[in-house]
Amino acid sequence: MQSGGGIVPFGSQNDEKDGRDSVPLPLVLLTCAVGGALASSTMSLAAPILVGYGLSAAHARGGMRLTALGTGISLASALALGLPIGVAQGVGSVIACLAGLIVALVCLRGRLTPGAGCLVVAALFAAHIGADSAFALMNGTTLSQTMAELIEFYRDAFTEASPTSSAQVQTVSAVAGILWPTAYVVVSSGEFLAALAGAHLALRRVKPERSWEGIAGYDLPLWIVVALVVAIAGLAVALTVPTSPQPVLMVSANLAMALRIAFAVQGAAVVAWLLRGRDLGAFARFLVWAAALYLEVQFVVLTVVGVVDVWANFRHLQRGAAPDGTAAQDKKPGQTG
Template identity: 30%
Template sequence: MDRPDSNIPQAPEGYSRPESSPQNFVGPSNQNGGKPRPFEAPTYKQGFVLCVVGGVITGLLSFIGAALVAYGMVIAIYCKKGHGWFGPAITSVLVTGVAAYLLSGPTEAATSVTACALALGVGYTFATEKLTVGVGSLLVGATALALLGYDAFFAAMAGTTLPELAQNVFNQYASQVSGASPEIQEGLSTAKALFMLFWPTSYTGMALLYFVIARFGARTVYKALTRDPQKLPQFQLMDVPFWMCALAVANLFVYALSSTILSAQDILQLITLNVFMALRVVFALQGLAVLTWFVREKHFSPALSLSLFVLAGMLEVQLGVMALVGLIDAWVNFRKLNRSGNQDSEPTINNN
């Protein structure tokens, strides 16, 4: 039959136009001239295997393996329609612990198992669409406290404390350049002061990095499986739950009282400092979300928008301005978001 006269190019032989459903992936037809073969979606077994392989990698390189563990967990839960998480979770945690213990010892095994557990939690909550701002903050906080607890336990077993252990670690590195020039020695003194200032919050920093990497792996595969951008959250609509404001007040109160409890002063101050660090990051992100919303509402030019974000970053690093904006927005609601329902929900594109 002759092809009708139109401006639409004819599809190559062996291919056909995809159907309207976003889940149909059309490939080349088979050799017998049949219908095009759709690409096969991943199976539960493949998700299980990815979790196990990710567990092995987490035992070696915890930051890299976290993404693969979350990736596999999303596939496993997606294939089982919200179920099937127990087997991959237990197996990957055991594999991670064994691999890390055999290669690096008990301290690294505890860290790797914690990273794997966080990745599993991120994968599960992302696949079940429960990864809200509050849930993510709880995952990061629990991970940071677990990392801190492990180090405190091993320090106590060694007959020392965490501050002394951190100072000894720095002194070991500094002793390698003990015969250096006065300029280098002065630089080491400055570096030591900075190290002792920032090391207490390093646990939150590690937990945040684990979370970001695991979330990247989970988001990548979830987007490919659903092929529905409507389900992905919009950053400008990020809204911190109100209970985090109450947590900030309670944490400040505990920090003020920690100096009166001499037996637990060090550990209480470490915990409260890490909570402060996590809250600052969350509220700073909320402040940046407010700025993103403001820039889009006012239709600023790309150059002006970039300048505002650079200025916001500088003010946050030096003065914590964006965290303050986020904290105020949690009370004032600059963006007039609908908080009548569950505030701890992560709005999607459909909420615009």
């Protein structure tokens, strides 16, 4: 039976020191420094990749002591180049570097399950939106008010440029006024995936004996489904009860959008599982994925498949309670069964 539930089945507490001489120390420290420097640039998404790579290699080479040194170098580099631009830029650079640190440590301990990945994204989201909210308060306003003014500015600009499209612009503005926090989810997800890519590249070098499970083993834990039910219930209340507070609609809608990303990935995992072992060329696989992406954007097909897969278990993954009392979805493949 196939086992699932892991994103990156690398590392364990028994082999943390394997291959620690694979990456030269100067390259480790240079990667951390360059990653921190890029965190405040227009290539900020490259920062978690380099920091995740550098800190993963640092931990494999010198344990937590070298990891702490690499973290300090990346943060110092980020602050040195970010603070002159602005305090907000400096804080954002630090968060990008911390994304690399968190993902690297979780990967090295072999605990980066899909559920843990969702929690990391949630933590990055809270850090980003919390920092921007704090800066807005320091300027005598709120983040919600700032975003509302920004949306209103663009609405007026587009309406003036194309008066015949004013109705569509009004609709888009109303939706943006509710879903703007989802932009923070997208940024946080991008940082998480970038850090994951960097950690994966390093761990393939320092721990070549470990295999890459890939997206086909992606399996969300059941508590994500509970969160989806809560989001749907909140939307139902907000849309049917006229006196319901506006924050209920905003929180529920943005939670549903964030969970849509997670379940769409689960649907993509089902597609990857179906393609595994098929004698398809690169172009045919490209067409399949292009069709899957189109169906997701137009009809949310991957999201629906992902939600149904939680119950139908199309990939026949090992689920339920493990002997130690934990859920199989929250364990990496090497730990299941």
